[in-house]
Amino acid sequence: MIFSIIIAFVVGGLICVVGQLLFDVAKLTPAHTLSLLVVIGSVLDGLGLYEPFIDFAGAGATIPIMSFGNSLTHGALAEAEKHGLIGVLTGMFEVTSSGISAAIVFGVIAALIFKSKGKVS
Amino acid sequence: MKNARTYQFASKPSIVSTAVAVGPLEKQSPFLPHFDLVYDDERFGQETNEKGHAYLIEETCKLAIMKGGFQTTDIDLFLAGDLVNQMTPTNFAARELATPFMGMFSACATSISTLITASFFLETNHMERILFGSASQHNAIERQFRYPIEYGAQKPPTGQWTVTGGGFGVLSHYQSDKPYVHSATIGQVVDCELKDPLDMGSAMAAAAFDTIQFHLSQNKGTSYDFVMTGDLGKTGSAILKELIRTSGVSSYFVDQYRDAGAEFYGNNDKLLSGASGAGCSATVYYGPIYAELLKKQWKKVLLVATGALLSPLSFQQGESIPCIAHAVELSMD
Amino acid sequence: MDAKTYQQTVDQLAPKRPVLKNCLTAFLTGGIICGIGQIISFMYMYFFPFTERTSSNPTVATMVFIAMVLTGLGIYKKIGQFGGAGSAVPVTGFGNAVVSAAIEHKSEGFILGVGGNIFKLAGSVIVYGVFSAFVVALIKTILVQVGVINW
Structure with a gap:
């Protein structure tokens, strides 16, 4: 158990270092960086590499935003396997829905209970 | 009309009163003793940041009018601006003040462009008293130009911190015991094709240099207590110093050079390159600098406010950052 | 200059x-x-x-x-x-992008402000996640159907 936490720490940390290099060296904005990482996640799943990566790194692979691209692709592929081409569209959100629905639900709840604070003091 | 961008005011219009108000973070400023109003609430007790911004302008203006011993009805013209889209905070404050009003936008250089324009109006003798100045409110500006306040974006060391504050003054005919506007140089837009919106000091330093060089060339032999730019920050002011040093303009100006943005929060590394915003130069010029001129601690200063003329849209469309700098020479007899 | x-x-x-x-x-x-x-x-x-x-x-x-x-x-x-x-x-950064936009735009009301801006920052991640997933899955499905690769 401790070992898999360490693996998650190291792998997740390294993915973030890649993100930081995209910020600081490639001078990309956060939006560009995150979009790029999501696309990379999709492609890796298309190549069948992301699931083994999750088996190895656990949360180190599922928590970074790349996993978002992976689960979208994964859902689409799972449906395509059953229903052919049309499944590509219908299966898209089958796996990922938790991230997006959680963000929407908690976003609205946050707007209800929190007020934008002032600056750091 | 060659060289018409520099003008010497024969009537010596005097700044007869000023007022400065700031928000909570600005308490850290070494200039704090010279701020008239210090609020603990970033929104000044208002519901939204934009309403707070308008309230800040309104209250500071009222105080500037009161300190001069005037009524709002004595004001012939209110000339001011801020950085919010269409300058609604200033417009809304003008609605409350109910004086004749013209809004001006020169980004963070509005503190000086309004003073220059006011001086020209007074030179015609048609008007008596003009209220001028500018303000900014951190949250309202950040959310418009960058990200929501609570978004965890990392700012690089060249980043600057928008000041919550406003500085306003009343300009009237010459009074021997008040600082007066000796001369002014209107800036020209300078664009050195820099594109990083998190390094505006570097972009604006070129405009400041252009205006300073022109002003000095028209006022040869004048000695100043200091030259002070508005919000170049630590990054921009280092670049401006280098430009002055290598250009052959007397090195005297390197030693006499200051920047309001770099000094604003003292030596606080958390605030990166320093302060910026239309409220940065306005609070420093019309707070501490004005007070020290009044006490005759300084006799002649050159104030150069700088502005980055970009919008979030122009940045997203890949445009570079055009910049401007307006200069005013304030003197005390 | x-x-x-x-x-x-x-x-x-x-x-x-x-x-x-x-x-x-x-x-x-x-x-x-x-x-x-x-x-x-x-x-x-x-x-x-x-x-x-x-x-x-x-x-x-x-x-x-x-x-x-x-x-x-x-x-x-x-x-x-x-x-x-x-x-x-x-994914906490994704959450932060959504939540910070929601809180910030509360001042413009719940429909035009919160609803209209909640994906202001995070929207591009969803859009290009979905679009790239579509392209990748489409290519893979076609390749399987013509028999180049297996599932």
Whole structure:
């Protein structure tokens, strides 16, 4: 158990270092960086590499935003396997829905209970 | 009309009163003793940041009018601006003040462009008293130009911190015991094709240099207590110093050079390159600098406010950052 | 003034981004967030009937919830200044982008403000995640159907 936490720490940390290099060296904005990482996640799943990566790194692979691209692709592929081409569209959100629905639900709840604070003091 | 961008005011219009108000973070400023109003609430007790911004302008203006011993009805013209889209905070404050009003936008250089324009109006003798100045409110500006306040974006060391504050003054005919506007140089837009919106000091330093060089060339032999730019920050002011040093303009100006943005929060590394915003130069010029001129601690200063003329849209469309700098020479007899 | 020479002056004098230090803090921040994610997913496996693979959904939702609380309390932006990509790349950064936009635009009302702007920052991630997933899945499905590869 401790070992898999360490693996998650190291792998997740390294993915973030890649993100930081995209910020600081490639001078990309956060939006560009995150979009790029999501696309990379999709492609890796298309190549069948992301699931083994999750088996190895656990949360180190599922928590970074790349996993978002992976689960979208994964859902689409799972449906395509059953229903052919049309499944590509219908299966898209089958796996990922938790991230997006959680963000929407908690976003609205946050707007209800929190007020934008002032600056750091 | 060659060289018409520099003008010497024969009537010596005097700044007869000023007022400065700031928000909570600005308490850290070494200039704090010279701020008239210090609020603990970033929104000044208002519901939204934009309403707070308008309230800040309104209250500071009222105080500037009161300190001069005037009524709002004595004001012939209110000339001011801020950085919010269409300058609604200033417009809304003008609605409350109910004086004749013209809004001006020169980004963070509005503190000086309004003073220059006011001086020209007074030179015609048609008007008596003009209220001028500018303000900014951190949250309202950040959310418009960058990200929501609570978004965890990392700012690089060249980043600057928008000041919550406003500085306003009343300009009237010459009074021997008040600082007066000796001369002014209107800036020209300078664009050195820099594109990083998190390094505006570097972009604006070129405009400041252009205006300073022109002003000095028209006022040869004048000695100043200091030259002070508005919000170049630590990054921009280092670049401006280098430009002055290598250009052959007397090195005297390197030693006499200051920047309001770099000094604003003292030596606080958390605030990166320093302060910026239309409220940065306005609070420093019309707070501490004005007070020290009044006490005759300084006799002649050159104030150069700088502005980055970009919008979030122009940045997203890949445009570079055009910049401007307006200069005013304030003197005390 | 010549723009090229000026840019050279700026490059010389403007402080550089501390890339090494930023990478280190990004590694620590991102690593800790993923480590916490791993602990939460163990909890889902231990206390609830989730397996190693299915536990990732509730874990992601929990992480977004934590991000909401930290954003609302004004803590996430401080983590962001320290951690850079370390706090932006994990799904908590996605949550922070959504929640911060929601809180910020509350002043324009719940429909035009919150509803209209909630995906202002995070929208591009969803759009290009979905679009790239579509393209990748389409290519793979076609390749399988013509018999080039297997599922």
